[in-house]
Amino acid sequence: MCLPDTVGVLYSDHHSWLKGWLQRRLGNAEQAADLAHDTFIRLLSSERVPATLKEPRAFLTTVAQHLVSNHWRREKLEKTYLDLLARTPEAYACSPEDRAIVLETLVELDRLLDGLPAAVRRAFLLSQLDGRSHAEVAAALGISIPTVKRHIVKALQRCYFADLSMA
The missing domain is CATH 1.10.10.10 (Winged helix-like DNA-binding domain superfamily/Winged helix DNA-binding domain)
Structure with missing residues (x-):
């Protein structure tokens, strides 16, 4: 696991900057805050964070960019699935719970095949x-x-x- 102190320093020094960077990329403050949070969660659970970084913002940008790509891919997959559901006759419609399970399964399958x-x-x-x-x-x-x-x-x-x- 990563040293929490290292991530703590990264967080205090660069969280605001990362959130701003993500907001410019996404155009949505809430999504930016979520992905900034997810970036630091990923670092806390990673074994590959060096104790010292020469370019901390470049490092954070790389991690965050992977999360942004996953976010966009999931959003596209969800939109495609919802469009398909909208064209499905009512007789074949499934419950909201079943829809959520199918969407979760599709996202997981997409992650596995990535x-x-x-x-x-x-x-x-x-x-x-x-x-x-x-x-x-x-x-x-x-x-x-x-x-x-x-x-x-x-x-x-x-x-x-x-x-x-x-x-």
């Missing part, structure tokens, strides 16, 4: 979410069926082993 090559993610999603066969995925992506299988296995391993590390 970092995989785009072709691997796409093959996995076409297969698992769209229910396409390996041949259909291969045709859609212009790759061979064995490559589709390798991509799907790679994504499944990422999900499986991430689940084991959380246990």
Whole structure:
């Protein structure tokens, strides 16, 4: 774990600056405050924060930028999901609780697949979410069926082993 004193000094010296930087990026004071807070929480739980930093603002900016990217990706995913729900006939509508669970699952799946090559993610999603066969995925992506299988296995391993590390 990180030394709390190091994060405490970073917080007292740079929190206001970081919040301002985030507010300029996001255009929203509340989101900026939340992400500034999340930045320092992430540092407290990290094992990779050096005891001294030559460029503390650059370091904080890098950590915060990852959180901003995650925020935007989650926002885009949520908007896409809500747009899809709005087009769903009422007979197939689900409860607000079920919607929240599905959205949480989609966000977690997105987090798990982050970092995989785009072709691997796409093959996995076409297969698992769209229910396409390996041949259909291969045709859609212009790759061979064995490559589709390798991509799907790679994504499944990422999900499986991430689940084991959380246990």
